[in-house]
Amino acid sequence: MTTFNELLGTKPGDTESAVKQRYKLLSTRVHPDKGGSKALMQLVRHSYDNIIKGRGENLLSIPASASVSQGGALERELVKIKKERDELTALNQLLKVQLNQAQKGKSIGANANANANANAAAGADFSRKIAQLEGELVLIKEERNRLINQKDSAIAEQHKLAGELRRALSDNEVMETELDRKLGVKMPGLLVWAQKFWLPAMAMSSLVVVLALSVKMLDWSFVTEWFSDAPPDAAPPKVRVVHAKPSQKEVLVEEREAPDTQGSDTASRNLPFLKLTQRTGVWALASYTESDKPYIAIRSENGSYIVNDCSGDFRLYLNEPLKPLRVAANLIYQHQNQHFHVYKIPYGQGSSPESWLQSRKLKINEEFFTSKSFKTSRVALIGQCNNLINVKK
Incomplete structure (x- = not known):
């Protein structure tokens, strides 16, 4: 009897890809459009299904799903195939007898027949390997097309994410980046000079401090005038430009800064002095040197400060060497404190806690x-301001 492997031309140890390639080869030969028949096509398909399920060595049987007419056609095809097989078997037997007779007379002819049979077997194996390689080549091409599609999809996704990232950048961040790149931080001339000649500057500063402590008063305006290129005008009193209606506090400042006036020491002590620091770019809690009242401040690279205390107001302590000819419209001059020009910020950028909480960086008077x-x-x-209020109560 014929098995499924014998019908399909496979072996029990063949892989699934080899069985599939053999099935494709026989399907093209027995297909009705190629000169075959529908019954043979169903028989090949039935054999392929059984081999895939591990029943390749089972005897050939008619598919149970075939109809009566199809079953009869398959039976007829099987009878025809069996008849052809018997004829081929008889012919093979006849050829074997003739081969034996030829072997007795001519050993050379026998060797030639053996070589021919070996060549035929080798040719069959070679054809089988070629069919298997062709099938693998098809699979490789399909895998290559799949990888190309994945690569195109990944590139498109990358472009999409890059576009979303560019759109996510706000105009404010782009503007700040451009300003930082173009402007940078400009060091004033005084700081450049001090950086190059720091040793003489330190000695001179120490001398000024000693002289100031000897009279129990440290006049910061005198220190800044020491480094100034132009000689100070000592005779006329200082004149201040007030950008708003002067208050009682401002009048006291004018009286303190006028030379040779009575009670200037007392007015100077009433002004809150900052605790200077070298740390820049970070808000920190501190207290005034004269009154120990708390405040928070941040120092710029140029030595200026933004200060906020229990009064709730924000003030700019502008480093005196950096005082510009014109200031922003939202800055109102109040007085001079230490070596700073103090400006109140009543409105605009930096005038409220919300403006600082909603921005990463603010530009105030070109800093x-x-x-x-x-x-x-x-x-x-x-918290400290509330503690002070509770202590007063």
């Missing part, structure tokens, strides 16, 4: 101040 640690410092300031 940049960050909002790093502002929230925590502000909470600590409010």
Whole structure:
């Protein structure tokens, strides 16, 4: 009897890809459009299904799903195939007898027949390997097309993400990046001079401090005038430009700064002096040197400060060597303190806690101040201010 492997031309140890290639080869030969028949096509398909399921050595049987007419056609095809097989078997037997007779007379002819049979077997194996390689080549091409599609999809996704990232950048961040790149931080001439000649500057500063402590008063305006190129005018009193209606506090400032006036020491002590620091770009909690009242401040690279205390006002302590000819419209001059020109910020950028909390960096009078640690410092300031109120009660 014939098995499924014998019908399909496969072996029990063949892989699934080899069985599939053999099935494709026989399907093209027995297909009705190629000169075959529908019954043979169904028989080949039935054999392929059984081999895939591991029943290749089972005897050939008619598919149970075939109809009566199809079953009869298959039976007829099987009878025809069996008849052809019997004829081929008889012919093979006849050829074997003739081969034996030829072997007795001519050994050379026998060797030639053996070589021919070996060549035929080798040719069959070679054809089988070629069919298997062709099938693998088709699979490789399909895998290559799949990888190309994945690569195109990944490139398109990358372009999409890059576009979304560019759109996510706000105009404010782009503007700040451009300003930082173009402007940078400009060091004033005095600081450049001090950086190059720091040793003489330190000696001179120490001398000024010693002289100031000897009279129990440290006049910062005198220190800044020491480094100034132009000689100070000592005779006429200082004249201040007030940008708003002067208050009682401002009148006291004018009286303190006028030379040779009575009670100037007392007025100077009433002004809150900052505790200077070298740390820049971070808000920190501190207290005035004269009154120990708390405040929070941030120092710029140029030595200026933004200060906020229990009064709730924000003030710019502008480093005196950096005083410009014109200031921003939202800055109102108040007085001079230490070596700073003090301006109140009643409105605009930097005038409220919300403006600092909503921005990473603010530009005030051509200087940049960050909002790093502002929230925590502000909470600590409010706590100390409440403690002071409770102590007074």
